[in-house]
Amino acid sequence: MTPKVCLVLQNFASFNRAWTQILRNLGIDYTLCVATSFTTSASIQTPQGAFAAGSADLRNYFRQFDAVILCDNTSSLSATAMVNYSVYWLSWNAPEDPAFLFFNPHFSAAITDSGYNSNFPSDFPIVRPNPSDLAGTLYAADGGSASSSSPLGVPNIGGRGACVLFLAENTRAHVITICNSHTNNIPYYWRLDTAKHSTLASTTYTHRVARNGRAGEILAVPAPPTSSEDTETYPNDCVIAYRYRNIFWLPHAMVRSARSVNLWDSAVDSFLFWLLYGLQVAGVRPRYKLPVQMETDHPLEATVPGAPFNHSIVTQMSILEASWIWMRDFARRKNTAIVNGLVVGTKYRRLNWFYHWHLLYSSSRTPTERDAAMRVHQILLAGHREGTTPCGVHDHTFGVGNGYWSSAVASSFVRHDGMRYGAPNDVPIGRGRCCVAPHVLPAGVAGADAQTVQVGDTELVEWDFTERTSGTSNTFDLPLDSIHAARIIIESEIEEMLALGFPDGYCAGHKYTNTAANNSGGECYWQALKAFGFRGVRSAPECNASYRTKRVTPNRYWNGFHLVPPMGLDNVGDSYSWGLYYPGAPANRDAVGSYQLDHSGDISANWTTQPVAAWRAYRRVLCQLTGNWLFLTAISLGGAYFHPIACLMVAAPSRVLDRFDGWNILNAANQPHYNHAVELLENMDAVVRLLPDVLYWGTITDVMDHRERVMGD
Amino acid sequence: MPVRFLRNASEIADVSWETPLPVQVANAKPVPADTLLVATTTVDTTANRDLLGSTSTELPTLDGCMQYRKLVWFYFRASADATNYRVLARATDHNGAPLGTGWQEIVPATTLPGGANTHNRIDIPASSDGYYDQYRIEVQRTAGSNYNLISKIVGVR
Numbered sequence: 001m002t003p004k005v006c007l008v009l010q011n012f013a014s015f016n017r018a019w020t021q022i023l024r025n026l027g028i029d030y031t032l033c034v035a036t037s038f039t040t041s042a043s044i045q046t047p048q049g050a051f052a053a054g055s056a057d058l059r060n061y062f063r064q065f066d067a068v069i070l071c072d073n074t075s076s077l078s079a080t081a082m083v084n085y086s087v088y089w090l091s092w093n094a095p096e097d098p099a100f101l102f103f104n105p106h107f108s109a110a111i112t113d114s115g116y117n118s119n120f121p122s123d124f125p126i127v128r129p130n131p132s133d134l135a136g137t138l139y140a141a142d143g144g145s146a147s148s149s150s151p152l153g154v155p156n157i158g159g160r161g162a163c164v165l166f167l168a169e170n171t172r173a174h175v176i177t178i179c180n181s182h183t184n185n186i187p188y189y190w191r192l193d194t195a196k197h198s199t200l201a202s203t204t205y206t207h208r209v210a211r212n213g214r215a216g217e218i219l220a221v222p223a224p225p226t227s228s229e230d231t232e233t234y235p236n237d238c239v240i241a242y243r244y245r246n247i248f249w250l251p252h253a254m255v256r257s258a259r260s261v262n263l264w265d266s267a268v269d270s271f272l273f274w275l276l277y278g279l280q281v282a283g284v285r286p287r288y289k290l291p292v293q294m295e296t297d298h299p300l301e302a303t304v305p306g307a308p309f310n311h312s313i314v315t316q317m318s319i320l321e322a323s324w325i326w327m328r329d330f331a332r333r334k335n336t337a338i339v340n341g342l343v344v345g346t347k348y349r350r351l352n353w354f355y356h357w358h359l360l361y362s363s364s365r366t367p368t369e370r371d372a373a374m375r376v377h378q379i380l381l382a383g384h385r386e387g388t389t390p391c392g393v394h395d396h397t398f399g400v401g402n403g404y405w406s407s408a409v410a411s412s413f414v415r416h417d418g419m420r421y422g423a424p425n426d427v428p429i430g431r432g433r434c435c436v437a438p439h440v441l442p443a444g445v446a447g448a449d450a451q452t453v454q455v456g457d458t459e460l461v462e463w464d465f466t467e468r469t470s471g472t473s474n475t476f477d478l479p480l481d482s483i484h485a486a487r488i489i490i491e492s493e494i495e496e497m498l499a500l501g502f503p504d505g506y507c508a509g510h511k512y513t514n515t516a517a518n519n520s521g522g523e524c525y526w527q528a529l530k531a532f533g534f535r536g537v538r539s540a541p542e543c544n545a546s547y548r549t550k551r552v553t554p555n556r557y558w559n560g561f562h563l564v565p566p567m568g569l570d571n572v573g574d575s576y577s578w579g580l581y582y583p584g585a586p587a588n589r590d591a592v593g594s595y596q597l598d599h600s601g602d603i604s605a606n607w608t609t610q611p612v613a614a615w616r617a618y619r620r621v622l623c624q625l626t627g628n629w630l631f632l633t634a635i636s637l638g639g640a641y642f643h644p645i646a647c648l649m650v651a652a653p654s655r656v657l658d659r660f661d662g663w664n665i666l667n668a669a670n671q672p673h674y675n676h677a678v679e680l681l682e683n684m685d686a687v688v689r690l691l692p693d694v695l696y697w698g699t700i701t702d703v704m705d706h707r708e709r710v711m712g713d
Numbered sequence: 714m715p716v717r718f719l720r721n722a723s724e725i726a727d728v729s730w731e732t733p734l735p736v737q738v739a740n741a742k743p744v745p746a747d748t749l750l751v752a753t754t755t756v757d758t759t760a761n762r763d764l765l766g767s768t769s770t771e772l773p774t775l776d777g778c779m780q781y782r783k784l785v786w787f788y789f790r791a792s793a794d795a796t797n798y799r800v801l802a803r804a805t806d807h808n809g810a811p812l813g814t815g816w817q818e819i820v821p822a823t824t825l826p827g828g829a830n831t832h833n834r835i836d837i838p839a840s841s842d843g844y845y846d847q848y849r850i851e852v853q854r855t856a857g858s859n860y861n862l863i864s865k866i867v868g869v870r
Contacts, residue, residue, distance in 0.1 A: 013789075013791070013830070017751070258753055258861060258863055259753060431806060431807075431808060435806070435807065453807070454731065455807045455808055455809070456807075458807040460807055481808055481809075481810035482808045482810070483808055522776075522808070522809035522810070523777070523805075523807075523808060523809030524808035524809055524810070530730070541765070542767070542769075542772060548769040548771055548772040549771050549772065549773075549810070549811055550772075550773070550776055550809060551772065551773050551774070551775070551776040552776070553776065553777040554747070554748075554749040554750060554775060554777070554868075555747070558777065560730070
């Protein structure tokens with residue numbers, strides 16, 4: 001059975017292309033139908049003709065679909081029309097009718113269209129929002145504060161959400177959630193008419209989407225608090241998602257904007273959990289599930305002891321150790337792989353004491369510190385071999401520290417010894433002065449030092465490397481713009497991985513790595529990486545910043561080599577996190593500041609006086625980052641990552657793996673304890689369990705496989 | 714024992730990732746054009762802003778385009794406010810490195826055709842063939858207010 005849905009929209013100029021991108025990635029066929037207006041007199045233009053919105057012809061047309069999705073929404077409850085034409089569909093409840101998915105539907109009492117009001121079902125159990133009586137018809141959500149602009153349009157920052165309880169699944173998950181919003185920029189949840197709901201909930205109803213065989217079903221409500229500190233509660237008649245017969249009344253899923261979505265950077269839509277959930281509960285069975293996976297950069301590293309935590313190196317290592325034991329076990333239990341970009345190059349080049357190699361072997365570290373680091377290293381090593389924490393090269397040690405080709409020249413570059421490109425071998429470090437394709441190269445022309453180089457589809461014979469060879473030294477200025485440079489660099493990285501005890505430098509069977517600074521270089525690096533066995537790497541679209549002369553190829557797939565889009569999920573915007581929130585923290589050093597989650601100052605103003613502020617921060621951080629991660633998983637098909645050393649020092653050293661409990665568990669800075677790895681992975685696991693037909697815990701190999709599967713679609 | 718096959722009529726080659734066995738795909742049709750870019754650009758008065766929003770003057774908008782004889786730029790502009798566009802291009806060596814800094818300006822600053830809410834098309838280059846490796850396409854509003862420009866660029870082989 002081919003999954004197929006119908007998208008109804010009014011205007012392509014405000015149509016978000018993420019709707020169709022996600023359906024393509026899921027292998028769900030779709031048809032776009034355009035409403036001629038927002039009113040009940042609209043016609044719906046279908047491939048089979050234009051049908052009146054309430055006509056039997058349209059109803060029959062819709063019956064070929066698994067679901068009909070309404071794409072339009074508004075941020076003003078005062079609007080008199082938005083999806084008025086859909087009111088007729090609320091009564092199309094026969095078993096032959098499809099499921100209808102309404103996201104952030106506009107059903108305000110401000111609608112003056114008599115056709116709408118007279119056809120709106122009298123037994124519909126959600127109170128129609130009234131802009132003149134917001135407090136009487138809706139519940140202000142997420143602290144009730146106003147965002148600085150419409151909360152419906154925020155991308156990867158500024159999210160609003162809740163811990164949501166999904167009743168049938170008995171599962172709690174933090175997801176970005178706005179049922180309706182208004183021009184005051186406050187998010188709202190719905191108010192249930194309990195008498196009408198009670199009637200519906202006791203009315204037998206037959207439709208494939210009615211899991212409980214009843215006409216009405218509360219799908220999701222704000223989860224009750226788990227701590228007395230968390231005073232942000234909602235009345236019992238507050239509802240977030242509801243099924244009315246075959247009609248799903250769901251929160252906002254997609255901003256109404258002509259956002260492009262493609263294999264370039266796209267504006268993040270962090271609301272799309274609700275689209276995935278809608279597809280799940282409507283029984284739209286995608287051809288493909290989407291693999292969920294997590295990556296880390298710098299899995300073993302230290303930071304200079306200092307404010308606000310003043311952790312010793314040994315304490316830092318113990319936090320990492322406990323977290324890595326937990327992450328390894330999580331990966332084993334969930335059949336995923338947490339792939340890690342392990343900082344290399346420091347054996348030869350950058351000698352900073354806090355990098356992986358030096359923590360293990362530098363005599364400037366005490367034996368106790370080295371032992372503590374070695375325990376983390378051994379977890380990673382064991383996890384690499386068993387497939388739970390595979391590691392690959394990640395090199396910040398040349399150019400300006402931003403990885404492959406991030407500057408024109410790496411001054412005083414230090415290479416490894418031996419192997420093919422190490423000292424004392426005299427190897428090219430730039431392209432030959434003469435490069436000619438072999439099929440047009442006259443006999444006898446090429447010099448004695450000629451060698452054949454292939455980059456992509458181009459094969460050339462290069463010769464005359466005068467002043468473009470390494471000599472026998474291990475130190476020289478290395479131009480970064482050729483395959484010769486790439487080979488030297490990558491071989492030195494792999495040599496270090498082998499010296500560290502890893503059998504390879506590309507995450508074992510995944511043949512992938514997280515590039516430093518998300519710089520994949522350019523064609524010459526991609527070719528060299530392929531030759532060393534890599535199948536793909538993570539790459540920003542500007543793939544050699546801050547030099548900035550290159551972009552990834554348009555489809556991010558170069559001669560069979562993947563250039564996987566990145567997304568950072570750190571709980572900090574710069575350097576090391578000071579926590580979920582920290583009064584007076586430097587800019588971008590706490591999560592709330594980094595992701596602009598302090599709406600109307602309702603966290604910062606209350607942090608020291610109201611314990612609920614910490615819970616609010618916790619909720620918003622998890623909602624935002626889970627939403628961002630879902631966007632990457634479902635839209636970009638990329639690699640999400642965080643930096644353990646930057647994110648995990650917020651944890652209480654004696655209770656590293658404890659779950660967040662507000663001010664009941666304090667960290668070394670006497671602020672609320674929070675373990676980013678545990679919380680983020682467990683929250684996403686709840687989401688995966690909620691969406692068994694859509695998501696599964698997979699690996700980066702699954703991601704690359706899926707990219708190949710759908711890129712031609 | 715490697716598997717070998719006859720390549721290019723006279724050459725014996727080992728089967729490898731780089732030299733896979735030649736196959737004939739049934740029912741396959743050649744695809745002469747590829748979608749290279751879809752982007753929404755906020756057109757403002759910033760000089761040197763490309764379709765992807767970057768003002769880094771050495772950064773290409775499109776890279777790896779040597780196989781394309783021509784780029785076809787389709788766009789929908791939400792406003793008729795006066796706007797200039799400029800197209801720059803250059804070749805790279807086989808490593809992907811530009812032959813030098815700077816660009817060949819193949820279209821100097823020119824008025825962007827089309828009115829408000831209109832669909833338009835520009836061929837790059839307008840005549841002859843492209844085959845450049847890198848292109849940079851810049852837009853700059855010269856009057857009026859910011860607006861959205863939605864672009865699609867197709868590479869034609």
